[in-house]
Amino acid sequence: xxxxxxxxxxxxxxxxxxxxxxxxxxxxxxxxxxxxxxxxxxxxxxxxxxxxxxxxxxxxxxxxxxxxxxxxxxxxxxxxxxxxxxxxxxxxxxxxxxxxxxxxxxxxxxxxxxxxxxxxxxxxxxxxxxxxxxxxxxxxxxxxxxxxxxxxxxxxxxxxxxxxxxxxxxxxxxxxxxxxxxxxxxxxxxxxxxxxxxxxxxxxxxxx
Amino acid sequence: xxxxxxxxxxxxxxxxxxxxxxxxxxxxxxxxxxxxxxxxxxxxxxxxxxxxxxxxxxxxxxxxxxxxxxxxxxxxxxxxxxxxxxxxxxxxxxxxxxxxxxxxxxxxxxxxxxxxxxxxxxxxxxxxxxxxxxxxxxxxxxxxxxxx
Numbered sequence: 593x594x595x596x597x598x599x600x601x602x603x604x605x606x607x608x609x610x611x612x613x614x615x616x617x618x619x620x621x622x623x624x625x626x627x628x629x630x631x632x633x634x635x636x637x638x639x640x641x642x643x644x645x646x647x648x649x650x651x652x653x654x655x656x657x658x659x660x661x662x663x664x665x666x667x668x669x670x671x672x673x674x675x676x677x678x679x680x681x682x683x684x685x686x687x688x689x690x691x692x693x694x695x696x697x698x699x700x701x702x703x704x705x706x707x708x709x710x711x712x713x714x715x716x717x718x719x720x721x722x723x724x725x726x727x728x729x730x731x732x733x734x735x736x737x738x739x740x741x742x743x744x745x746x747x748x749x750x751x752x753x754x755x756x757x758x759x760x761x762x763x764x765x766x767x768x769x770x771x772x773x774x775x776x777x778x779x780x781x782x783x784x785x786x787x788x789x790x791x792x793x794x795x796x797x798x799x800x
Numbered sequence: 801x802x803x804x805x806x807x808x809x810x811x812x813x814x815x816x817x818x819x820x821x822x823x824x825x826x827x828x829x830x831x832x833x834x835x836x837x838x839x840x841x842x843x844x845x846x847x848x849x850x851x852x853x854x855x856x857x858x859x860x861x862x863x864x865x866x867x868x869x870x871x872x873x874x875x876x877x878x879x880x881x882x883x884x885x886x887x888x889x890x891x892x893x894x895x896x897x898x899x900x901x902x903x904x905x906x907x908x909x910x911x912x913x914x915x916x917x918x919x920x921x922x923x924x925x926x927x928x929x930x931x932x933x934x935x936x937x938x939x940x941x942x943x944x945x946x947x948x
Contacts, residue, residue, distance in 0.1 A: 631890040676905030710810040717818065742908045744942040753921075756891055759829045766822050770814075 604651045609784040613776065614652040617644050620772060621660035626667070633761040637661065638724065639768040641692045645699025646706045646716060647780050653700045657692035661685075680738045687734030691727045698723055708781035716773050720765040728758045833891055834926040837867040844932040847871050851902045851939045852909070856881070868913045868935050869894050869924035893923025899937060908941040 605611050617640040624636025637660050644656030665685050669676070702719065706712045736750045847858040849872070858875040865874040869885075876883045876899075884898035896911045897904050904910045913920040913927070914936040920927050929935055 630888055632888045634890060676903075677908075680905055710807055710814055714810075714814050717814075739910070742941055743910060743912075756829060756832050759825060759832070760890055763822060763825050763829065766818065766825070770818060 605655075606648065606650055606652070610648055610650070610652070613780060613784065614644065614648055614656060616779075617648070617652070617656045617776070618659050618663075621656065622663050624768075625660075625664055629668070629671070631760075633757045634764040635761075636768055636772070637664070637692055638695055638720070638727065638761075638765055639772050641696040642699040642716065642720060642723070642769065643773060643776050645696040646702045647699075647776055649700055649703045653696040654693060657696050658689065661689055661692060683738040684731075684734050687731045691730045694730070695723055695727060706777070708777045712777065713770050713773050717766065717769045720769040721762060724761050724765045725758060728754060728761055829891070834922045836892070837870075837926060837928045839864050840866050842866045842929060842931050842933070845871060845929055845935065846933075847875055847935045847937070849875065849899060849937045851900055854900065856900070866929050867925050868915055868920060868927040868929060868937075869896070871929060871935055872896070872899070872913075872924070872937055888923075891923070892926075894925045896924060896937075899939070902939050909939050910941070911937060911939055913937045 605614065621637040621640035624640075628634045628636070637657065640660055641657040645653040648656075665688070669681055669685075698719065699716075702715065705715060732747070732750050732754050735754075736745070736747045740747075740750045841862055841864050843862045845860065845863060845866075847856075849856040849858075856875065856879060858871070858878065860871075860874070860878075863871065863874060865871045872883060875881075881900040882898070883896065883900075884903075885894045885896045887894050896913075899911055902909075902911075913924055915927055915929060916934055
């Protein structure tokens with residue numbers, strides 16, 4: 593691989609350690625969701641997306657939620673929901689994709705403030721609460737449009753039915769964000785301290 | 801050293817606050833959960849399964865399958881038609897996805913149930929049935945109206 597390519601990959605995806613953490617987040621999102629499949633709204637895609645933006649930044653903000661869902665969605669749709677029309681599946685998938693992308697982008701906004709400190713874990717956990725509610729509201733819009741409305745249900749009906757599921761989703765975020773956030777921050781900041789942009793720029797200059 | 805202690809203190813306060821929040825939220829979701837149906841003998845229950853182009857009627861003299869889901873499964877065994885469902889652990893409950901080959905979503909229709917004309921607003925295995933109840937499983941695109 594020539595220096596120009598290495599430099600481009602470095603700019604987009606960071607150094608080897610950052611790329612390893614990115615792959616680890618994708619694995620966390622996929623495996624966590626599959627293992628917790630029977631526990632509706634207990635999932636790890638949310639925390640993987642949030643951490644991708646707030647820890648890794650760069651293209652991982654987009655790649656982690658997109659790659660995780662690209663692997664998960666076909667599996668989940670084929671396990672129990674395979675009768676749904678393709679338009680409904682694609683429509684609901686759009687809301688899920690954009691919802692998690694939004695989570696990653698909000699995480700990216702917080703990146704400068706996320707360090708290996710209790711305050712950072714508390715910040716991520718606190719932010720995860722309104723973010724989980726916002727994500728659920730957004731996907732409720734999709735559920736209303738593609739499933740509930742054709743059945744004669746109102747958006748208010750959807751919100752009422754969703755309340756208990758959002759409570760479970762909040763529980764999921766309150767448990768997984770500090771749990772995996774602490775672990776990943778430790779790996780990111782202490783064990784596999786990743787090179788900073790200025791270090792990468794220096795490496796790029798040396799290569800060329 | 802002072803900074804490290806401060807971090808530990810912060811960590812303890814954070815874990816304590818988080819534990820209280822999680823426990824409170826967990827208590828709320830547990831309290832919101834409809835109670836499990838206790839198995840109990842019921843008489844004169846009538847089950848109708850309306851798939852649009854087909855219909856099954858089932859009326860056992862007595863049964864201990866006293867939930868909207870359990871009576872459906874009993875009929876499934878009695879008549880030999882398949883029922884597909886997803887069982888969730890949290891929240892506890894089943895979600896019926898297909899009966900006798902008719903799957904949710906096809907033509908915008910979904911399996912929904914009514915007990916004595918009242919729309920099922922909880923998971924079918926949490927919807928208790930009593931003596932003389934009429935259970936309807938209807939493959940429909942709307943929750944309004946009744947089968948023709």
